[in-house]
Amino acid sequence: MKPVDLKQIARELGLSVTTVSKALNDYPDVSKKTKLRVKNLAIKLNYTPNSFALGLRKQESKTIGVIIPDNVHYFFSRVIKGILEVAEKSNYLVILMQSNEDYELEKKQVDLLIGKGVAGILISLSNKTHDFGHLNKIIDSNIPLILFDKIAKNVNCSKVIIDDRKAAYDAVSYLIKKGYKRIAHFRGDLNPQNSIDRFLGYKKALLDNNIEFDSSLVYLCNNNSDFEDGYNNAKKLLSDHKNNVDAVFTVNDLLAIGAIKYFNDNKIKMPESIAIFGFSNWFMSSVISPSLSTVEQHGFEMGKQSGTLLLHEIYCKHNRVKVEHQRIVIQTELVIRDSC
Amino acid sequence: MKPVDLKQIARELGLSVTTVSKALNDYPDVSKKTKLRVKNLAIKLNYTPNSFALGLRKQESKTIGVIIPDNVHYFFSRVIKGILEVAEKSNYLVILMQSNEDYELEKKQVDLLIGKGVAGILISLSNKTHDFGHLNKIIDSNIPLILFDKIAKNVNCSKVIIDDRKAAYDAVSYLIKKGYKRIAHFRGDLNPQNSIDRFLGYKKALLDNNIEFDSSLVYLCNNNSDFEDGYNNAKKLLSDHKNNVDAVFTVNDLLAIGAIKYFNDNKIKMPESIAIFGFSNWFMSSVISPSLSTVEQHGFEMGKQSGTLLLHEIYCKHNRVKVEHQRIVIQTELVIRDSC
Numbered sequence: 001m002k003p004v005d006l007k008q009i010a011r012e013l014g015l016s017v018t019t020v021s022k023a024l025n026d027y028p029d030v031s032k033k034t035k036l037r038v039k040n041l042a043i044k045l046n047y048t049p050n051s052f053a054l055g056l057r058k059q060e061s062k063t064i065g066v067i068i069p070d071n072v073h074y075f076f077s078r079v080i081k082g083i084l085e086v087a088e089k090s091n092y093l094v095i096l097m098q099s100n101e102d103y104e105l106e107k108k109q110v111d112l113l114i115g116k117g118v119a120g121i122l123i124s125l126s127n128k129t130h131d132f133g134h135l136n137k138i139i140d141s142n143i144p145l146i147l148f149d150k151i152a153k154n155v156n157c158s159k160v161i162i163d164d165r166k167a168a169y170d171a172v173s174y175l176i177k178k179g180y181k182r183i184a185h186f187r188g189d190l191n192p193q194n195s196i197d198r199f200l201g202y203k204k205a206l207l208d209n210n211i212e213f214d215s216s217l218v219y220l221c222n223n224n225s226d227f228e229d230g231y232n233n234a235k236k237l238l239s240d241h242k243n244n245v246d247a248v249f250t251v252n253d254l255l256a257i258g259a260i261k262y263f264n265d266n267k268i269k270m271p272e273s274i275a276i277f278g279f280s281n282w283f284m285s286s287v288i289s290p291s292l293s294t295v296e297q298h299g300f301e302m303g304k305q306s307g308t309l310l311l312h313e314i315y316c317k318h319n320r321v322k323v324e325h326q327r328i329v330i331q332t333e334l335v336i337r338d339s340c
Numbered sequence: 341m342k343p344v345d346l347k348q349i350a351r352e353l354g355l356s357v358t359t360v361s362k363a364l365n366d367y368p369d370v371s372k373k374t375k376l377r378v379k380n381l382a383i384k385l386n387y388t389p390n391s392f393a394l395g396l397r398k399q400e401s402k403t404i405g406v407i408i409p410d411n412v413h414y415f416f417s418r419v420i421k422g423i424l425e426v427a428e429k430s431n432y433l434v435i436l437m438q439s440n441e442d443y444e445l446e447k448k449q450v451d452l453l454i455g456k457g458v459a460g461i462l463i464s465l466s467n468k469t470h471d472f473g474h475l476n477k478i479i480d481s482n483i484p485l486i487l488f489d490k491i492a493k494n495v496n497c498s499k500v501i502i503d504d505r506k507a508a509y510d511a512v513s514y515l516i517k518k519g520y521k522r523i524a525h526f527r528g529d530l531n532p533q534n535s536i537d538r539f540l541g542y543k544k545a546l547l548d549n550n551i552e553f554d555s556s557l558v559y560l561c562n563n564n565s566d567f568e569d570g571y572n573n574a575k576k577l578l579s580d581h582k583n584n585v586d587a588v589f590t591v592n593d594l595l596a597i598g599a600i601k602y603f604n605d606n607k608i609k610m611p612e613s614i615a616i617f618g619f620s621n622w623f624m625s626s627v628i629s630p631s632l633s634t635v636e637q638h639g640f641e642m643g644k645q646s647g648t649l650l651l652h653e654i655y656c657k658h659n660r661v662k663v664e665h666q667r668i669v670i671q672t673e674l675v676i677r678d679s680c
Contacts, residue, residue: 028659063435063456071420077412084411084438088445093456095403096436098424105428116403116433227627257627264629284624287567287597289604319368 004045013037063093064310065113067123069101069150074253074282075299076124079149082303083122090311092119101224103128110134120144120310125152127189127222144313144323148306150192158313160306160328164194167295167332168201171277172249174293174334176209180247180275184217186233186259188251198251198279217245221255230258238268246274247340253278253285256292260339264289275340290338302330344385353377403433404650405453407463409441409490414593414622415639416464419489422643423462430651432459441564443468450474453483460484460650465492467529467562484653484663488646490532498653500646500668504534507635507672508541509548511617512589514633514674516549520587520615524557526573526599528591538591538619557585561595570598578608586614587680593618593625596632600679604629615680630678642670 010020015034023030023038041047066083068076080096087094095118099106106126113121114137121138125147135155138145148160175183185202188195199218206213219237221229230250237245250256256278263270270276270290278285278294285292305328316323350360355374363370363378381387406423408416420436427434435458439446446466453461454477461478465487475495478485488500515523525542528535539558546553559577561569570590577585590596596618603610610616610630618625618634625632645668656663 071411071424072414072417074412077417080411080436081438084436088437091452093435093452094437095433096420096424097428097434098421112431112433227623261627283567284627287601287624287628289629 004042004047009038009041009045009047013041061117061119062091063095063116063118064307064314065095065097065109065116065118065121067097067099067106067109067113067121069099069124069126071096071098074284075149075280075297078299079124079303079306082300082305083307084303086304086307086311092311099126101126101128103130107134110138114138114141114143118143120146120314122146122148122306122310124148125150125192127192127195130191142317144310144317146306146310146313148302150194153193156325158309158323158326158328160302160309160330161194162297162302162330162332164197165201165204167279167297168198168249169205170201170332170334171279171293171295172202172205173209174336175247175249175275175277175340176205176211178275178340180340181211182214182217182241182245183211183247183249184219184237184241184245186219186221186230186248186250186255189222190220195251202249216240221251226252226254227258227261230255230260231262232258234259234262238266247271247277248274249277249279251279253280253282253292253294256294256339257282257284257288260288260290260292271338271340277340281335286337293337293340294335296333296335298330298332305330344382344387349378349381349385349387353381401457401459402431403435403456403458404647404654405435405437405449405456405458405461407437407439407446407449407453407461409439409464409466411436411438414624415489415620415637418639419464419643419646422640422645423647424643426644426647426651432651439466441466441468443470447474450478454478454481458483460486460654462486462488462646462650464488465490465532467532467535470531482657484650484657486646486650486653488642490534493533496665498649498663498666498668500642500649500670501534502637502642502670502672504537505541505544507619507637508538508589509545510541510672510674511619511633511635512542512545513549514676515587515589515615515617515680516545516551518615518680520680521551522554522557522581522585523551523587523589524559524577524581524585526559526561526570526588526590526595529562530560535591542589556580561591566592566594567598567601570595570600571602572598574599574602578606587611587617588614589617589619591619593620593622593632593634596634596679597622597624597628600628600630600632611678611680617680621675626677633677633680634675636673636675638670638672645670 006017006020010017020038023035084094097109103126106129132152132155145157151159151161187199203213219233223229248259256276259276278292281294281296285294313323346357346360350357360378363375424434437449443466461483472492472495485497491499491501527539543553559573563569588599596616618632621634621636625634653663
């Protein structure tokens with residue numbers, strides 16, 4: 001059966017197509033009475049708004065959607081810059097959304113992007129995302145999806161990540177090689193995979209070097225205020241372990257910077273009394289005192305590769321080429337500075 | 341005359357509407373011969389692609405465009421967060437673009453947004469934007485436009501700004517009140533209004549306090565690498581003026597942080613030997629040593645107010661309410677820390 005269109009409604013009511021369209025879209029220059037007549041008939045005829053044009057729009061859309069947990073974050077703002085650069089070159093527009101680490105908001109945003117008919121979607125998951133139905137919905141809608149940085153292993157799509165476990169292992173191994181033995185870890189939330197992997201890398205480096213894992217040296221930081229978490233846990237660490245701790249490996253730079261602030265405020269010398277190793281290489285890590293040793297995560301590169309991969313999968317879809325899902329691992333590097 | 345639509349082309353050629361659409365959009369599963377037949381007839385009939393749906397889409401579009409000079413910038417990432425929050429609440433999508441301080445790119449992006457039929461546009465101008473034809477094109481296209489932070493005074497639209505001149509005047513007056521007399525200024529590029537206004541505020545504060553303006557104390561920073569500009573100009577400042585300078589007011593925090601790095605590296609005590617005052621209150625300004633006195637610019641609030649004003653003007657347009665252009669001034673505050 002041919003779908004009902006605006007013309008049919010217009011014909012049956014003796015109105016112009018424009019008036020019908022305006023009535024359905026609640027324009028103020030159409031009378032309430034007309035709106036009611038149009039809407040009643042639309043319901044009766046099971047009218048789907050502009051379905052053919054909608055289909056066209058979906059096929060043609062040169063727009064991609066990007067959902068990140070937070071834009072006020074040096075790493076993610078670098079990633080976005082990389083995505084925008086790639087999109088720009090291919091004349092794609094980028095709809096940016098931030099989930100604010102809120103799972104419900106992330107779900108809603110996915111629905112909005114699907115409804116908008118974007119050509120593809122890039123997501124870095126919120127820390128609170130525990131269910132992946134919304135991601136499978138994207139896949140079921142035949143919209144190319146790439147997860148980057150904060151991913152879910154079991155979702156059937158391409159992923160762009162770093163090897164968090166190896167990067168953490170390398171950082172902690174470096175500390176051990178430098179002679180540090182009682183190494184604390186300020187870890188991230190329990191949920192996201194990169195927080196888990198960095199913890200596991202930390203643990204493995206200890207065990208591989210015959211250093212006993214001491215769970216009392218691991219501090220959970222999940223108050224969404226990394227700087228203050230770092231500051232407060234540095235205080236707690238020294239109160240718990242006094243002189244029986246000589247280094248801290250933090251799951252991100254901001255925690256490390258908070259800890260450095262506490263140690264500076266309390267005249268505790270770094271790295272003499274305690275060494276610090278961060279993760280992510282925020283710009284400010286190079287300018288604080290002492291400058292922070294950390295893991296370079298190449299956010300700009302991650303953005304570029306994620307964007308390029310998404311455009312590739314969109315191209316494949318349009319040209320009926322089968323997509324082989326990829327798992328791209330961006331190489332990390334240790335950046336050694338004065339804090340250890 | 342009724343506009344030509346896909347159905348008419350399909351009817352005349354004995355094809356399905358889907359095939360006609362695919363042919364016009366160069367889908368690979370339509371033969372070259374068919375594409376040629378369809379395209380030739382489309383040209384002959386003066387067919388405009390999907391014009392009615394396009395019109396509808398424009399009217400319905402709940403998407404706004406945002407162009408900023410750079411997303412990897414604490415202030416702008418705060419602004420974006422504010423815009424996204426407002427848009428989110430009204431179910432508007434945000435297309436983000438960054439001009440990378442490139443005027444030609446900014447022009448191209450405006451064209452893309454107009455072509456996309458966005459409901460409204462927010463722009464913070466690139467430093468290189470010297471001509472405003474592209475902005476007038478937005479206005480002529482009847483698309484609501486708001487300029488924020490980096491604006492052009494003579495463009496006929498609403499603006500959301502801070503009072504840069506007053507903020508700079510307040511900062512320099514504070515330094516003078518604290519006893520500093522030989523105050524250098526690391527100024528921004530010659531072009532953008534906020535750079536000019538901060539310089540004028542600096543100069544006026546000196547003159548109002550009977551301190552002679554000495555142009556040799558003003559250093560131009562326009563290498564697009566603020567941190568290094570700050571570092572290098574701090575070096576140059578001391579080489580030029582030796583002990584005959586006691587404070588620096590910088591046009592942004594990153595320059596100040598570069599200068600602090602130079603002074604720290606050379607064991608020059610702050611504020612004893614030289615005081616520093618920044619502008620913008622980046623997060624890192626609170627965590628470096630010494631912590632930096634600066635001007636709080638309320639980026640998040642600027643984003644929220646700009647977004648809200650734009651949605652208001654879109655609403656007015658849809659409801660045929662005359663728009664009175666506004667000039668919203670976000671209040672700034674001095675944040676006094678250890679650097680002065």
